Amino acid sequence: MSARTLYDKIWESRLVAADEDETILYVDLHLLYEVTSPQAFSGLRAARRGVRRPDLTLAVGDHGVPTSNQAAGIAGVPDAAVRAQLAALEANAAAHAIELYPLGDARNGIVHVVGPEQGRTAPGMIIVCGDSHTSTHGAFGALAFGIGASDVEHVLATQTVRLRKLKNMQVRFHGRCGPGVSAKDMALALIGALGADGGAGHVIEYCGDAVSGLSMEARMTLCNMSIEAGARAGLIAPDESTFAYLRATPAWRTRTDYADALIAWRGLRSDADAHWDRVVDIECSTIEPCVTWGTSPDQVVAIGGAAPEPARIPDPTRRASAVRALAYMGLAPSQPLAGLPIDRVFIGSCTNGRIEDLRAVAEIVAGRRVASGVRAMVVPGSGLVRRRAEAEGLDKIFLAAGFEWREPGCSMCLGMNADKAAPGERVASTSNRNFEGRQGRGARTHLMSPAMAAAAAIAGALVDVRLLAPAPARIMESA
Numbered sequence: 001m002s003a004r005t006l007y008d009k010i011w012e013s014r015l016v017a018a019d020e021d022e023t024i025l026y027v028d029l030h031l032l033y034e035v036t037s038p039q040a041f042s043g044l045r046a047a048r049r050g051v052r053r054p055d056l057t058l059a060v061g062d063h064g065v066p067t068s069n070q071a072a073g074i075a076g077v078p079d080a081a082v083r084a085q086l087a088a089l090e091a092n093a094a095a096h097a098i099e100l101y102p103l104g105d106a107r108n109g110i111v112h113v114v115g116p117e118q119g120r121t122a123p124g125m126i127i128v129c130g131d132s133h134t135s136t137h138g139a140f141g142a143l144a145f146g147i148g149a150s151d152v153e154h155v156l157a158t159q160t161v162r163l164r165k166l167k168n169m170q171v172r173f174h175g176r177c178g179p180g181v182s183a184k185d186m187a188l189a190l191i192g193a194l195g196a197d198g199g200a201g202h203v204i205e206y207c208g209d210a211v212s213g214l215s216m217e218a219r220m221t222l223c224n225m226s227i228e229a230g231a232r233a234g235l236i237a238p239d240e241s242t243f244a245y246l247r248a249t250p251a252w253r254t255r256t257d258y259a260d261a262l263i264a265w266r267g268l269r270s271d272a273d274a275h276w277d278r279v280v281d282i283e284c285s286t287i288e289p290c291v292t293w294g295t296s297p298d299q300v301v302a303i304g305g306a307a308p309e310p311a312r313i314p315d316p317t318r319r320a321s322a323v324r325a326l327a328y329m330g331l332a333p334s335q336p337l338a339g340l341p342i343d344r345v346f347i348g349s350c351t352n353g354r355i356e357d358l359r360a361v362a363e364i365v366a367g368r369r370v371a372s373g374v375r376a377m378v379v380p381g382s383g384l385v386r387r388r389a390e391a392e393g394l395d396k397i398f399l400a401a402g403f404e405w406r407e408p409g410c411s412m413c414l415g416m417n418a419d420k421a422a423p424g425e426r427v428a429s430t431s432n433r434n435f436e437g438r439q440g441r442g443a444r445t446h447l448m449s450p451a452m453a454a455a456a457a458i459a460g461a462l463v464d465v466r467l468l469a470p471a472p473a474r475i476m477e478s479a
Contacts, residue, residue: 003271003272003273003274003275004270004271004274005168005170005205005270005271005274005275005276006141006205006235006237006268006269006270007143007166007168007203007205007233007235008168008274009268009270010124010125010126010141010142010143010268011023011025011143011165013124014026014027014028014126014143016160021164022162022163022164023162023163023164023165024160024161024162025126025160025161025162025163026126026159026160027056027126027127027128027155027159027160027161028056028122028124028125028126028127028142029056029057029058029115029120029121029125029126029127029128030053030056030057030058030127030128030129030152030155030156030159031057031058031059031060031111031112031115031127031128031129031131031134032057032058032059032060032089032093032098032111032129032130032152033059033060033061033062033063033089033111033129033130033131034061034062034063034064034065034082034085034086034088034089035063035064035085035130035416036130036131036149036152037059037088037089037092037130037152038085038088038089038092039149039153040130040149040150040152040153040156041088041092041096041153041156043150043153044153044156044157047157049156049157050096050157051096051097051098051156051157052156052157052158052159053159054096054097054098054099056159057096057098057099057156058098058099058100058101058114058115058118058120059089059092059093059098059099059100059101060100060101060108060109060110060111060114061085061086061089061101061102061103061108062108062109062110062111062408062409062410063409063410063414063416063417064079064081064082064085064086064410064416064417065077065082065086065103065409065410065417066078066079066082066407066409066417066418067377067379067406067407067408067409067411067417067418067419068406068407069407070103070104070108070407070408071104072104073102073103073104074086074087074090074102074103076103077103078418079417079418082417086103090102096156101114105383106382106383106384106386106387107382107383107384108382108383108408109353109380109381109382109383109384109385109408109409110349110350110353110381110382110408110409110410111129111131111350112129112131112133112134112136112137112220112224112350113350113353113354113381113382113385113408114381114382115127115137116136116137116139116140116216116220116245116249117249117382117384117385118249118250118251119246119249119250119251119252119253120251121137121140121142121144122140122142122246122261122265123140123141123142123238123242123264123265123268124141124142124264124265124268125137125140125142125143125144126142126143126144126161127142127143127144127145128144128145128146128147128151128155128161129144129146129147130146130147130148130149130151130152131146132146132227133146133224133227133350133351133432134146134147134233135223135224135226135227135231135232135233135234136220136223136224136350136351137220137223138223138226138233138234138235138236139216139219139220139222139223139234139236139242140216140236140238140242140245140246141235141236141237141238141242141265141268142235143203143233143235144223144233145232145233146227147161166201166202166203166232167201167202167203167277167278168202168203168205168274168275168276168277168278169199169202169203169204169205169231169276169277169278169279169280170204170205170207170270170276170278170279170280171190171204171205171206171207171279171280171282172207172208172279172280172281172282173186173206173207173208173209173210173211173282173284174208174209174210174281174282174283174284175209175210175283175284175285176209176210176213176284176285177210177284177285177287178284178285178287178288179466180289180451180452180464180465180466181284181287181288181289182218182221182360182449182450182451183214183218183219183221183222184221184225184290184351184352184430184447184448184449184450185287185288185289185290185449186210186222186282186284186287187221187222187224187225187226187228188225188290188292188297188300188447188448189282189287189290189300190225190229190280190282191225191228191229191297191298191300192290192298192300192301193280193282194229194230194280194298195229195230195298196228196229196230196296196297196298197229197230198229198230198298199226199229199230199231200230200231201232202230202231202232202277202278203231203232203233203234203235204226204229204231204233204234204235205234205235205236205237205270206219206222206223206234206235206236207237207270210284211236212239214241215241215356216241216242216245217354217355217356217357218356219236219241220354221351221352221357222234222236223235223236224350224351224432225297225351225432227432228297228298228432228433229297229298237268237269237270238265238266238268238269242265243262243265288302288303288304289302289303289448289449289451289452289464289465289466290302290303290447290448290449290452291303291337291446291447291448291452291462292434292445292446292447292448293306293307293308293325293326293329293331293337293446294307294321294322294325294326294329294434295324295325295328295329295434295435295436295445296321296325296434296435297432297433297434297447299321299322299325299434300447301337303337303338303448303452303462303463303464303465304336304338304464305336305337306334306335306336306337307326307329307331307332307333307334307335307337308322308326308333308334309333309334310322310323310326310333311333328436328444329444330424330426330444337446337462338461338462338463338464339461339462339463340426340446340461340462341426341460341461342374342426342427342428342446342456342457342460342461342462343373343374343375343421343422343425343426343427344374344375344376344412344421344425344426344427344428344443345370345374345375345376345377345403345427345428345429345453345454345456345457346376346377346379346411346412346413346419346427346428346429346430346431346439346453347361347376347377347378347379347403347430347450347453347454348377348378348379348380348381348406348411348412348413348430348431349379349381349410349411349413349429349430349431349432350381350410350413350432351413351430351431351432352430352431352449352450353379353380353381353382353385353408353430354381354385355385355388355389355392357430357450358378358380358385358389358394358450359392359394360449360450360451360454361378361398361450361451361453361454362394362397362398363451364451364454364455364458364465364468365397365398365401365403365454365457365458366397366401368401368458369401369402369458370401370402370403370457370458371457371458371459371460371461372460373460374457374460375404376402376403376404376457377403377404377405377406377411377412377419378398378403378404378405378406379406379407379408379409379411379412379419380406380407380408381408382408383407383408385408386407386408401457401458403457406419412427412429412431412439412440413429413431413432413433413439414431414433414438414439415437415438415439415440415443420439420440420441420443421439421440421443421444421445422440422442422443423440423441423442423443424442424443424444425440425442425443425444426444426446427439427443427444427445427446428446428448428452428453428456428457428462429445429446429447429448429453430447430448430449430450430453431445431447432447433445433447434446434447446462448462449465451465452465455468
């Protein structure tokens with residue numbers, strides 16, 4: 001058998017049937033949420049079909065949920081449209097015996113935080129969801145990707161998905177990142193180098209010593225952002241860090257076949273002589289804390305950099321995009337990013353709403369105060385992340401610093417709920433997208449890491465987190 005990549009191996013292991021154009025693949029886990037599932041269930045009802053494998057399906061409410069008063073359940077949701085979506089999800093899950101974590105349940109939260117947290121994500125799986133950032137689960141050596149609403153219905157009915165095979169891209173991060181540089185900066189640096197469509201038609205596998213040294217939460221951040229480089233999915237081969245994470249999850253604490261699973265998982269890596277359609281090398285020592293200046297994640301520079309001079313951009317399409325982005329963002333050509341005043345700070349999302357992200361924020365803001373005139377919020381990625389943060393006293397640090405401590409959900413990442421920025425407000429955000437209107441009509445979003453967003457909240461402006469003196473008080477992780 002010829003040498004294969006990790007992507008090739010998972011693809012072949014889940015192959016059901018193939019023709020000239022498409023392949024039918026078996027789906028190991030189907031994740032649902034309230035926005036893209038109602039129409040799929042309506043289609044099932046119209047066709048008089050059931051759900052093929054409810055045991056391989058998990059549902060949560062996340063995109064539109066309010067980040068306060070969740071104990072009141074659906075009845076406490078002020079938006080009628082969101083109430084209807086959540087009620088439909090609950091009814092559909094009950095009708096088809098699908099596991100659902102309802103609003104107010106500590107296990108509920110953002111779908112791409114909950115799946116790994118519960119141990120439902122595992123190496124070698126194919127995982128799908130009607131959300132593009134399903135690529136997050138690739139951190140575990142799973143082939144995970146977003147699907148459309150019609151595909152959601154197809155997976156519910158058949159537990160399979162139809163796909164065309166994509167190309168293999170290897171991204172190798174070499175060396176070590178410097179102080180203040182995180183997985184979010186690695187992702188933004190890659191996107192800036194590749195462009196927003198540089199990974200189109202590919203699945204990216206992340207390799208190198210720098211990737212092996214990342215925690216599982218940091219790996220999830222890296223894989224999550226693969227979509228912003230145009231790739232369909234991101235992958236990292238499972239290793240001892242992966243296995244240790246899974247051993248601590250609810251789904252695996254009581255499993256008796258863990259030893260057998262480990263044997264299979266250890267074989268899930270690309271062969272040394274596997275063929276790559278494209279290889280990208282990045283030296284981590286060259287990466288600095290990053291911040292976006294425009295309205296696409298690839299419009300990014302190091303915090304010490306400046307907005308571009310469109311006249312110097314040779315490509316006419318990119319030049320026109322830069323002109324429009326600068327106008328929308330209220331920036332002048334060549335304007336430095338450091339020192340730019342901000343109005344809002346959002347810390348959360350499926351990219352950066354996990355416990356390690358919140359610890360990084362607390363390390364920066366402990367003993368400090370949010371700048372006058374800045375509204376800052378921390379939104380945990382799940383109810384369990386919120387509980388753990390409170391057990392460690394992080395909530396007290398946030399509140400003392402002047403942050404709002406919210407309940408879990410997608411929140412301000414996409415503004416599909418009450419958490420929105422006002423027109424013209426400038427936002428330092430740990431989310432994954434900065435498109436026009438993404439966080440509210442007319443809102444101006446700058447993407448960055450949790451530490452950088454925390455520093456911006458304290459400074460009241462975009463600032464290099466490395467320039468902040470050590471916080472007056474440090475926090476200790478609870479045992």
